[in-house]
Amino acid sequence: MKFLKITAAAAALAAVAFAGAAQAKEWTKVRMGTEGAYPPFNYIDSDGNLGGFDVEIGNALCEELKIECVWVTQDWDGIIPGLVAGKFDTIIASMSITPERQKKISFSEKYYNTPPALAVPKDSDLKGVTLEDLKGRIIGAQSSTTHSTYAEQTFTESDVRLYPTAEDYKLDLESGRIDGAVDDVMVLSQWIDEEGGDCCKILGTFKSVPEIHGEGAGIGVRKGDEDLAAMFSKAIKAIRANGKYKEINDKYFKFDVYGE
Incomplete structure (x- = not known):
């Protein structure tokens, strides 16, 4: 009887795990929210194109992850509400990882940190x-x-x-x-x-x-999308290691803005 109980419990746990896995979102396309008014990190140029360090890093991360990036601009004051409301899936807009913001959204690891x-x-x-x-x-x-x-x-x-x-x-x-x-x-x-x-x-x-x-600028995601944040954290490490980060960094800055 004890053996049967353990088996039943294990089966129940496996069913829960399977259900969670079935519900996990497969990220093939990510809507990236940014401000577009904070040069040199993000801005809209005279031709109406979105550019800047945040944008190029975001594109490099999506390329590393082999997912499609779609950029959405949003006024700064509404950027966290916009994420929470589902207007976009991430914030990559030089947003510092602070305890106050972590009450509302989750973050990847930092991608830069300057004073x-x-x-x-x-x-x-x-x-x-x-x-x-x-x-x-x-x-x-x-x-x-x-x-x-x-x-x-x-x-x-x-x-x-x-x-x-x-x-x-x-x-x-x-x-x-x-x-x-x-x-x-x-x-x-x-x-x-x-x-x-x-x-x-x-x-x-x-x-x-x-x-x-906070701890530097990170990529913000909705609560519950920590898997997406983890994907970006892994990709940040990858582009730091393969030289892509340095290539983008050196285009905008004279020193490594990643910080300690």
């Missing part, structure tokens, strides 16, 4: 990037980002103003309506190198705060 920085006008009299340095100053950041969270929580004696896109705070920084802007160092560097060099400079970088800035 935040402060850009200021060239003629700024600011000497540093500490709380005391920025006391009473107007600081801009893109809303709903780790950078806006950091600015609001850190620069408590500054006037922190939030903008829907990075382009919006850049316009106010160029025109002198704000004293500085916080964003990823590579975003600010690329802007200053290509467009904002006449008006602005990078004053310094900040030490990342893991509770705010």
